[in-house]
Amino acid sequence: EVQLVQSGAEVKKPGESLKISCKGSGYSFTSYWIGWVRQMPGKGLEWMGIIYPGDSDTRYSPSFQGQVTISADKSISTAYLQWSSLKASDTAMYYCARREYSSSSDWFDPWGQGTLVTVSS
Amino acid sequence: QSALTQPASVSGSPGQSITISCTGTSSDVGSYNLVSWYQQHPGKAPKLMIYEGSKRPSGVSNRFSGSKSGNTASLTISGLQAEDEADYYCCSYAGSSSVVFGGGTKLTVL
Numbered sequence: 610e611v612q613l614v615q616s617g618a619e620v621k622k623p624g625e626s627l628k629i630s631c632k633g634s635g636y637s638f639t640s641y642w643i644g645w646v647r648q649m650p651g652k653g654l655e656w657m658g659i660i661y662p663g664d665s666d667t668r669y670s671p672s673f674q675g676q677v678t679i680s681a682d683k684s685i686s687t688a689y690l691q692w693s694s695l696k697a698s699d700t701a702m703y704y705c706a707r708r709e710y711s712s713s714s715d716w717f718d719p720w721g722q723g724t725l726v727t728v729s730s
Numbered sequence: 731q732s733a734l735t736q737p738a739s740v741s742g743s744p745g746q747s748i749t750i751s752c753t754g755t756s757s758d759v760g761s762y763n764l765v766s767w768y769q770q771h772p773g774k775a776p777k778l779m780i781y782e783g784s785k786r787p788s789g790v791s792n793r794f795s796g797s798k799s800g801n802t803a804s805l806t807i808s809g810l811q812a813e814d815e816a817d818y819y820c821c822s823y824a825g826s827s828s829v830v831f832g833g834g835t836k837l838t839v840l
Contacts, residue, residue, distance in 0.1 A: 646831075656821075720775040
Protein backbone atom coordinates (compact mmCIF):
# COMPACT_ATOMS: atom_id res chain seq x y z
CA GLU A 610 0.00 0.00 0.00
CA VAL A 611 1.31 3.41 -0.99
CA GLN A 612 1.34 5.57 2.11
CA LEU A 613 2.62 8.90 3.37
CA VAL A 614 2.92 9.32 7.14
CA GLN A 615 3.54 12.76 8.56
CA SER A 616 5.04 13.82 11.86
CA GLY A 617 2.85 14.87 14.76
CA ALA A 618 1.27 18.16 15.72
CA GLU A 619 3.54 20.99 16.82
CA VAL A 620 3.03 24.00 19.09
CA LYS A 621 5.67 26.70 18.69
CA LYS A 622 6.30 30.31 19.60
CA PRO A 623 6.83 33.09 17.06
CA GLY A 624 10.44 33.26 15.95
CA GLU A 625 11.14 29.58 16.59
CA SER A 626 12.28 27.17 13.90
CA LEU A 627 10.51 24.00 12.87
CA LYS A 628 10.96 21.03 10.55
CA ILE A 629 8.10 18.63 9.86
CA SER A 630 8.40 15.36 8.00
CA CYS A 631 6.60 13.10 5.56
CA LYS A 632 7.70 9.48 5.22
CA GLY A 633 6.79 7.50 2.12
CA SER A 634 6.36 3.75 1.89
CA GLY A 635 5.02 1.16 -0.53
CA TYR A 636 6.58 2.69 -3.63
CA SER A 637 9.87 3.92 -5.09
CA PHE A 638 10.28 7.16 -3.12
CA THR A 639 12.90 8.51 -5.52
CA SER A 640 10.66 8.19 -8.58
CA TYR A 641 7.80 10.52 -7.66
CA TRP A 642 7.53 14.18 -6.73
CA ILE A 643 6.31 15.06 -3.24
CA GLY A 644 4.26 18.22 -2.81
CA TRP A 645 3.37 20.28 0.25
CA VAL A 646 -0.02 21.95 0.66
CA ARG A 647 -1.15 24.43 3.31
CA GLN A 648 -4.65 24.68 4.71
CA MET A 649 -5.20 27.57 7.09
CA PRO A 650 -8.01 27.21 9.64
CA GLY A 651 -11.36 27.13 7.86
CA LYS A 652 -9.77 27.90 4.51
CA GLY A 653 -8.90 26.17 1.25
CA LEU A 654 -5.87 24.35 -0.09
CA GLU A 655 -2.75 26.23 -1.20
CA TRP A 656 0.13 24.67 -3.11
CA MET A 657 3.49 25.46 -1.51
CA GLY A 658 6.03 23.55 -3.55
CA ILE A 659 7.39 20.21 -4.66
CA ILE A 660 10.56 18.16 -4.49
CA TYR A 661 11.83 15.23 -6.54
CA PRO A 662 13.69 13.07 -4.03
CA GLY A 663 15.68 11.35 -6.77
CA ASP A 664 17.79 14.43 -7.38
CA SER A 665 16.36 16.95 -4.86
CA ASP A 666 15.04 19.18 -7.66
CA THR A 667 12.82 21.63 -5.78
CA ARG A 668 10.23 24.11 -7.05
CA TYR A 669 8.33 26.66 -4.96
CA SER A 670 5.09 28.52 -5.37
CA PRO A 671 5.93 32.24 -5.67
CA SER A 672 3.76 32.78 -2.59
CA PHE A 673 6.01 30.58 -0.47
CA GLN A 674 9.44 31.13 -2.06
CA GLY A 675 11.81 32.32 0.66
CA GLN A 676 9.29 31.59 3.41
CA VAL A 677 9.90 27.85 3.76
CA THR A 678 12.46 25.26 2.72
CA ILE A 679 11.57 21.90 1.21
CA SER A 680 14.09 19.08 1.37
CA ALA A 681 14.29 15.29 1.26
CA ASP A 682 16.47 12.46 2.53
CA LYS A 683 16.06 9.65 0.04
CA SER A 684 18.00 7.22 2.24
CA ILE A 685 15.08 7.20 4.67
CA SER A 686 12.29 7.99 2.15
CA THR A 687 11.39 11.21 3.95
CA ALA A 688 10.55 14.69 2.76
CA TYR A 689 10.67 17.79 4.96
CA LEU A 690 9.14 21.22 5.25
CA GLN A 691 10.93 23.70 7.44
CA TRP A 692 10.72 27.24 8.75
CA SER A 693 13.59 29.26 10.18
CA SER A 694 11.42 31.79 11.99
CA LEU A 695 7.76 31.01 12.50
CA LYS A 696 4.99 33.61 12.50
CA ALA A 697 1.51 33.40 13.93
CA SER A 698 0.23 33.41 10.37
CA ASP A 699 1.99 30.05 9.77
CA THR A 700 -0.66 28.41 11.95
CA ALA A 701 -2.25 25.83 9.65
CA MET A 702 -2.58 22.20 8.71
CA TYR A 703 0.17 21.10 6.36
CA TYR A 704 -0.26 18.15 4.03
CA CYS A 705 2.26 16.28 1.95
CA ALA A 706 1.09 14.38 -1.10
CA ARG A 707 2.70 12.31 -3.80
CA ARG A 708 2.49 14.17 -7.07
CA GLU A 709 2.11 12.25 -10.31
CA TYR A 710 3.70 14.87 -12.55
CA SER A 711 4.76 14.65 -16.17
CA SER A 712 4.02 16.40 -19.46
CA SER A 713 0.72 14.51 -19.68
CA SER A 714 -0.29 13.93 -16.09
CA ASP A 715 -0.62 15.89 -12.89
CA TRP A 716 -2.41 14.93 -9.72
CA PHE A 717 -1.81 14.41 -6.00
CA ASP A 718 -2.37 10.95 -4.57
CA PRO A 719 -2.11 9.74 -1.88
CA TRP A 720 -2.03 12.41 0.80
CA GLY A 721 -0.48 12.28 4.22
CA GLN A 722 -2.72 12.63 7.26
CA GLY A 723 -1.60 16.20 7.84
CA THR A 724 0.52 17.97 10.46
CA LEU A 725 -1.12 20.72 12.50
CA VAL A 726 1.27 23.57 13.26
CA THR A 727 0.18 26.08 15.87
CA VAL A 728 2.25 29.22 16.40
CA SER A 729 1.28 31.22 19.44
CA SER A 730 3.01 33.28 22.10
CA GLN B 731 -1.65 32.99 -9.72
CA SER B 732 -5.17 33.54 -8.47
CA ALA B 733 -7.20 30.68 -7.06
CA LEU B 734 -9.63 28.99 -9.39
CA THR B 735 -13.22 30.09 -8.84
CA GLN B 736 -15.68 27.63 -7.32
CA PRO B 737 -19.11 28.24 -5.82
CA ALA B 738 -18.88 28.46 -2.04
CA SER B 739 -21.67 25.96 -1.57
CA VAL B 740 -24.02 23.64 -3.41
CA SER B 741 -26.73 21.37 -2.12
CA GLY B 742 -28.91 18.54 -3.30
CA SER B 743 -31.25 15.85 -2.05
CA PRO B 744 -30.36 12.18 -1.92
CA GLY B 745 -30.61 10.62 -5.36
CA GLN B 746 -30.29 13.91 -7.20
CA SER B 747 -27.33 15.10 -9.30
CA ILE B 748 -25.25 18.19 -8.65
CA THR B 749 -22.48 19.91 -10.58
CA ILE B 750 -19.65 21.97 -9.16
CA SER B 751 -17.95 24.39 -11.51
CA CYS B 752 -14.32 25.45 -11.45
CA THR B 753 -13.42 28.51 -13.51
CA GLY B 754 -9.87 29.42 -14.35
CA THR B 755 -8.11 31.19 -17.17
CA SER B 756 -6.41 30.45 -20.46
CA SER B 757 -3.18 30.08 -18.46
CA ASP B 758 -4.38 27.14 -16.41
CA VAL B 759 -7.67 25.27 -16.92
CA GLY B 760 -7.99 26.45 -20.52
CA SER B 761 -4.47 25.45 -21.53
CA TYR B 762 -4.13 21.99 -20.03
CA ASN B 763 -6.26 18.90 -19.67
CA LEU B 764 -4.80 18.49 -16.20
CA VAL B 765 -7.62 19.28 -13.81
CA SER B 766 -8.01 17.12 -10.73
CA TRP B 767 -10.72 17.08 -8.08
CA TYR B 768 -10.38 16.30 -4.38
CA GLN B 769 -12.94 15.42 -1.71
CA GLN B 770 -12.25 16.44 1.88
CA HIS B 771 -14.38 15.36 4.81
CA PRO B 772 -14.12 17.40 8.03
CA GLY B 773 -10.88 16.70 9.86
CA LYS B 774 -9.60 14.43 7.10
CA ALA B 775 -6.99 14.68 4.38
CA PRO B 776 -8.09 15.38 0.80
CA LYS B 777 -8.81 12.39 -1.43
CA LEU B 778 -8.32 12.26 -5.20
CA MET B 779 -11.64 11.78 -7.00
CA ILE B 780 -10.93 12.81 -10.62
CA TYR B 781 -7.68 13.34 -12.53
CA GLU B 782 -6.82 14.53 -16.02
CA GLY B 783 -10.21 16.17 -16.20
CA SER B 784 -12.40 13.08 -16.40
CA LYS B 785 -10.56 9.97 -15.22
CA ARG B 786 -11.51 8.17 -12.02
CA PRO B 787 -8.92 6.46 -9.82
CA SER B 788 -9.54 2.86 -8.91
CA GLY B 789 -12.03 2.64 -6.07
CA VAL B 790 -13.84 5.92 -6.76
CA SER B 791 -17.54 5.49 -7.48
CA ASN B 792 -18.68 5.96 -11.07
CA ARG B 793 -21.23 8.42 -9.68
CA PHE B 794 -18.41 10.95 -9.89
CA SER B 795 -17.55 12.38 -13.30
CA GLY B 796 -15.54 15.29 -14.62
CA SER B 797 -15.56 17.42 -17.74
CA LYS B 798 -14.14 20.62 -19.14
CA SER B 799 -15.23 23.31 -21.54
CA GLY B 800 -12.94 26.21 -22.28
CA ASN B 801 -11.68 27.72 -19.04
CA THR B 802 -14.23 25.92 -16.87
CA ALA B 803 -14.00 22.42 -15.45
CA SER B 804 -16.90 20.66 -13.78
CA LEU B 805 -17.44 17.86 -11.30
CA THR B 806 -20.78 16.08 -11.41
CA ILE B 807 -22.01 13.77 -8.69
CA SER B 808 -25.03 11.69 -9.60
CA GLY B 809 -27.25 9.71 -7.25
CA LEU B 810 -26.26 11.85 -4.27
CA GLN B 811 -25.65 9.99 -1.04
CA ALA B 812 -25.25 11.25 2.49
CA GLU B 813 -21.58 10.26 2.49
CA ASP B 814 -20.90 12.64 -0.40
CA GLU B 815 -21.35 15.60 1.95
CA ALA B 816 -17.88 17.14 2.07
CA ASP B 817 -15.74 19.96 0.69
CA TYR B 818 -14.58 19.62 -2.91
CA TYR B 819 -11.55 21.28 -4.46
CA CYS B 820 -10.48 21.53 -8.05
CA CYS B 821 -6.83 21.86 -9.02
CA SER B 822 -5.23 22.73 -12.34
CA TYR B 823 -1.72 22.65 -13.71
CA ALA B 824 -0.67 26.25 -14.36
CA GLY B 825 2.67 25.90 -16.11
CA SER B 826 6.27 25.88 -14.88
CA SER B 827 5.58 22.94 -12.57
CA SER B 828 3.02 24.99 -10.59
CA VAL B 829 -0.58 24.17 -9.76
CA VAL B 830 -3.45 26.29 -8.54
CA PHE B 831 -6.35 25.12 -6.37
CA GLY B 832 -9.90 26.32 -6.32
CA GLY B 833 -11.32 27.99 -3.24
CA GLY B 834 -13.40 24.93 -2.41
CA THR B 835 -17.10 24.10 -2.48
CA LYS B 836 -19.10 22.81 0.47
CA LEU B 837 -21.58 20.17 -0.64
CA THR B 838 -24.61 19.71 1.59
CA VAL B 839 -26.85 16.68 1.13
CA LEU B 840 -30.28 17.77 2.29
